[in-house]
Amino acid sequence: MRIALVHMRQAATGGTERYMNGLAAELAQRGDEVVIVCRSHEQAPHPRVKFERVRPLALGAAQRMWSFARAVEKHVRLSRYDLVVGLGKTWTHDVVRLGGGCHASYLEHAHAETRSPLERTLRLPEPKQAIALAIERRALAPGAYRLAICNSDMVRRDLLARYGGDPARVEVVHNGVDLTRFAPTRRATDGAAVRAELGLADADPLVLFVGSGFGRKGLDLLLQATVALRAVAPRARVLVVGGDAQRPHYERMASELGVADAVVFTGERRDVERYHAAADLFCLPTRYDAFANATLEALASGVPVVTSDANGAAEVVDANCGSVVRAGSAPELAHELVAWLPAERRAAAAKAARTSAASRSVAAMAARTRELFDRVAEEKRKQPTSAPALRR
Structure with a gap:
C-alpha cells in the first residue's frame, strides 16, 4: 500500500515527529511504500521511506x-496514494490522527501559561x-475524514464533544x-x-521532568511542590530535561522559591533514555497533553509516574505504578511526590510500571x-469519493 504521512516537520525530536518516524519505519519494514509529505526533514527513519x-513561499509562522495545508491539498489531488494520513x-x-489532541482545548487550558508575562498583559493578537x-x-468537521485516530480516550471524548461526527469513525490507539x-x-x-x-548518592531521590514548553507542561507547579519535597528530603533533586525560551523565568522562580540548588536544567537532549534510567520518580503535572510520550517512556524504564488528569497518558497509570493528580494543583502534587519518597514503594512499583508499558511497544x-x-483503504476502494476533504 502506498501511504502518505503528512506533517510540516520531520525530525528526530518532538512527540508527533517521533510517532511518525516510528510508524513510518514499521510500515516500511512490513512492505508498505511510505512517503512523508513535509516542509522540512532530517534523516529518513527507514531506508525505504521517501520524502x-x-x-x-510563505512569510511568518501563520502563513507557513x-x-x-493548501499545498498539501494540491499535492494529494495530483498524486496517487492509497491512503493519506494527516x-x-x-x-x-x-x-487524521490527533497526536496533540484538540488545539481548541490546548488554547483553553494551557496556552496562556506559555506566553511571557508581557505578552499576557498586552494581550497581543496571535494569528498563528x-x-x-x-x-x-x-x-x-463531520465528514472531513474517513477515520480519526486519537491517542487517548480523553481526546476521543473531546473530539466528539467539540466537533461531533460519527463515534464509529473515531478509534483510540x-x-x-x-x-x-x-x-x-x-x-x-x-x-x-x-x-x-x-x-548523587544511590539513596538521593531524583525526580525527572521531561518536556519542552514548560508552561504547558506545568513546570511551575513542580517547582512549587519541590519546596515541600525538600522539606522532607533535603537531598532530593529535580532534573528538568527539555527546552523553553522562557527558561530564565523558571530559573528565577526556582531561586525565589529557595530550591535553585535542587533543580538542574539540561536543555533539550536526544539521549533522554539516560535520564529516565537515572530517575527514581517521573513527574509531569501538565495542563494539557493528549498523551505525553515521556510518561510511557518512564513506565517502560521501570520508573513510577506522578502526572495530572489533563494528560491522556494517565489512562495507563494505576495505583501500582503511579499517581494522578488534578491539573493545576501544586498541593496535591507535593503530597504525591512526598508519598513516593519511600524507596520500598518505588521498588515495588518498578515492575508494575514496566508491565504497564510492555504491551504498548x-x-x-x-x-x-x-x-x-487496511479497513479505511478497503472502504476507499469501494467508495472512492466519500471523504469531502479529498474531493475539494
Missing part, C-alpha cells in the same frame, strides 16, 4: 502553516493560533514506546553514569494502526 518536500495542521486526509484553529475546524531504548536494565549503566555526573501500536489503515 515529498512541499515548501510553498496555512500555505502548507498528523496535524492540514485538512486533506483519509485518516487563529490559523491553527481554523485548520482544525476544517480538518475535524495509545502511543507506542521503544522497549529496548527505555528499559530498567539501563539503570546500572546509563543511570549510574548520570547520577555520578550530578553528584511501537510495533504493537503500528500493527493496530495498520489494521485500521
Whole structure:
C-alpha cells in the first residue's frame, strides 16, 4: 500500500515527529511504500521511506502553516496514494490522527501559561493560533475524514464533544514506546553514569521532568511542590530535561522559591533514555497533553509516574505504578511526590510500571494502526469519493 504521512516537520525530536518516524519505519519494514509529505526533514527513519518536500513561499509562522495545508491539498489531488494520513495542521486526509489532541482545548487550558508575562498583559493578537484553529475546524468537521485516530480516550471524548461526527469513525490507539531504548536494565549503566555526573548518592531521590514548553507542561507547579519535597528530603533533586525560551523565568522562580540548588536544567537532549534510567520518580503535572510520550517512556524504564488528569497518558497509570493528580494543583502534587519518597514503594512499583508499558511497544501500536489503515483503504476502494476533504 502506498501511504502518505503528512506533517510540516520531520525530525528526530518532538512527540508527533517521533510517532511518525516510528510508524513510518514499521510500515516500511512490513512492505508498505511510505512517503512523508513535509516542509522540512532530517534523516529518513527507514531506508525505504521517501520524502515529498512541499515548501510553498510563505512569510511568518501563520502563513507557513496555512500555505502548507493548501499545498498539501494540491499535492494529494495530483498524486496517487492509497491512503493519506494527516498528523496535524492540514485538512486533506483519509485518516487524521490527533497526536496533540484538540488545539481548541490546548488554547483553553494551557496556552496562556506559555506566553511571557508581557505578552499576557498586552494581550497581543496571535494569528498563528487563529490559523491553527481554523485548520482544525476544517480538518475535524463531520465528514472531513474517513477515520480519526486519537491517542487517548480523553481526546476521543473531546473530539466528539467539540466537533461531533460519527463515534464509529473515531478509534483510540495509545502511543507506542521503544522497549529496548527505555528499559530498567539501563539503570546500572546509563543511570549510574548520570547520577555520578550530578553528584548523587544511590539513596538521593531524583525526580525527572521531561518536556519542552514548560508552561504547558506545568513546570511551575513542580517547582512549587519541590519546596515541600525538600522539606522532607533535603537531598532530593529535580532534573528538568527539555527546552523553553522562557527558561530564565523558571530559573528565577526556582531561586525565589529557595530550591535553585535542587533543580538542574539540561536543555533539550536526544539521549533522554539516560535520564529516565537515572530517575527514581517521573513527574509531569501538565495542563494539557493528549498523551505525553515521556510518561510511557518512564513506565517502560521501570520508573513510577506522578502526572495530572489533563494528560491522556494517565489512562495507563494505576495505583501500582503511579499517581494522578488534578491539573493545576501544586498541593496535591507535593503530597504525591512526598508519598513516593519511600524507596520500598518505588521498588515495588518498578515492575508494575514496566508491565504497564510492555504491551504498548511501537510495533504493537503500528500493527493496530495498520489494521485500521487496511479497513479505511478497503472502504476507499469501494467508495472512492466519500471523504469531502479529498474531493475539494
